[in-house]
Amino acid sequence: MGHQKRLELGAPSDKVVAKANDLIRARHSLSTMEQRVLVMMVAKLSRESEFPVQEIPIHEIADISDIDGSNVYRAAQDICDSLVDQTVDIHDQSEEGNRRYTTYNCFSMCQYEEGKGVIRAKFNEDMRPFLLELKRRFTLYLVTVFLRLRSKYSTQIYELLKMRQGLSNLRMSIEEFRWKLGLEDKYQEFAQMKRRVIEQARGELKKRADIYFTYRVIREGRSAKEIQFYIHENEEVTQELKEEVSALENSQDTTVSRSDKSAQQEREATAGDSRDQEPSTPVLGATSTEGPQVDGKRMFLEDLSQEEISSLSGSELDEIHTKARNQVEEDNPDAVSSVLAYKTHSLMKELWEDR
Template identity: 30%
Template sequence: MYTAELVEASTSNLVTKSNLLIEANYKLGVVEQKIILCLASNIQTSDSDFKTYTLPIKQFTNLLGLKGKPKYTELKQITKNLMQKVFEVRIDKKLIQVSWISYVAYNESEGTVDLRFDPFLRPYLLELKREFTSYRLENVVKLKSSYAIRIYELLKQYEKIQERTISIIKLREMLGAEDIYPAYGNFKQRVLLPAQKELKKKTDISFQIEEIKVGRRVEKVKFIIHPEKKKKTDQQLSLFESQLEEFQLPNSFSERVKKLGLQLGIQLSNEIIQSWEKFGEENVLLLMEKMQERTDIANPIGYITTVLNASHAKSQVASTSEDQMFLPYLISYFRKSKESYPNWFIVDKAIEELQSQFQLEPDEANSAFQKIKSELFEILGVAEHSSEQLSKEAASQKKMELKEILAQLKKSQEK
């Protein structure tokens, strides 16, 4: 049995959402987003279940920015469309699609509308103790762009860290903008810069953009987050923020690892994170950051554990230097296939991988490989031979072997 409660659509209400929900992929119009946030702002910290929220339609339409007298037809179409839209959240290897709203009723004689969240959203909006983000509704109701609202939430989540780096591909997914403005320049002009202008003018945060390039291509953007001058807040918000300090530790190792895990599509338990901590916090964070652009890793948790163990076996020392990641990476790469490769192939392919994965110049990749060559061959059980000039016949044979090996390697990675 659901409890119905008449609530006020007030901009001073506090919106509190699970970080996992903020990280989810979805595309909603600006009015649809405001409906969700308006409902979320009426959830109390003591609520153990969703209520049916009853909102005065006149007040509701004003809050949503709909002009003139309450328009039932327009509002009914908006909520109908909203009930048909889903968001996606990935938990372990399961991709879940769920509707935001499960129930809407218009009380035309009373001038009110009843709305209720889908029950699946309980763990993301109710009784949140950790890993959540809070902000006042007034910070988003004045925003005119749905992208600005989403960017505000994504940056508010990292406000205390003061920066957030997101790949262009992932950012498009989070904003529901995969199929528009394919050129980065247009995406920046039509999405990022207007959101930057709106947030600075209308919210409690602003941001600057730093572009991270690979060659000439912009692969990631780093948002530098700045707090804007806050208006005087009431005692309730001050008390709530002080209580958040107990649970929100965005600068902690555990929090940072969980956030990186979510970006990889995995939810990490405290036990797993504690098992990685002994390898050095920076080593774990560095490895997970390097994995963000990888799409070939089927089991991220297993991969991280394997690489960390291999690195630990080599040095027994936690290190933040990139060159100590070369050996474990190459070990993991060549062990993906059960095929045994000749000496010359491993040399060529290892140098190629170091160039591609660690952005090294050819001479740098060759120098780095020579330092770890003996140890790599020993671990892989490959005999190390001195280099010798190949005859034309041997070179031709090597070329044929290379084609065959590459085909085998590709086949093993597709499994």
């Protein structure tokens, strides 16, 4: 990726974060400020080289945090202390297929020398598989989008959804969601977590990010068990970001285009990871003789606003879907599954509007 010149929205590569999907899925306890410093450093990596000792001007950190300018040295010491203590917890599988849990330190060193005006830091070499030499199963996003987000939970949800942007949805158990965001001991009532974490992130992404989401809570009885996110392109904000990128290019007087390899890497990155998919959903962009599965119910839900999804009970959704599917299958006995799904989607919309 070292020769990549243009990536997400045509931005220069040093304005784009590239992370392995295993790292996106990892659990961590980084604060908003620590996450911002980390992504600023990741974007500046030359991703086919060794980890260098990187310098981050303290004024850049002050710009993205609440550092008191009168006590920069003390604040810089605190930043260094916190960065070298931070870890990420990654769940994956060994070559033998066994579940594996590994904790990594993010940084091997962090230094601030009074009067120099910069923090010097270096990533731990164990982070190499997740940040360097990325060929597949990685995710790209703009640094500027990440820095717009205020809540640490919004940034984590944003990364998870960017990983699945090519598939337009993400489904996970409430237990897994809590684990990934470090919420096992917080907001014990789901309604509280929904209000303080999910709804806050939904509002932030809609206002500030290139994607936003709607969601549906899957329940067993009255207990929330899973959450289904539907990922949408945020066209208004995307246009703002494109204008920012264009202004940056004009100020730098650069006109370099993407190479074919860069475009391919971007497609692979946004395609997601086959381990993230539901069993019936192939990876977009993967080599296959079949296209991705088309789900009429999911397409119907993707078309609804959050208010409409919230007003729709599980039993009502199942009733509309079953009625539409049965009618479509009866009217089109020889149609292939994708055609049936699209027709089911259309009929569900009609039944919803006529209810």
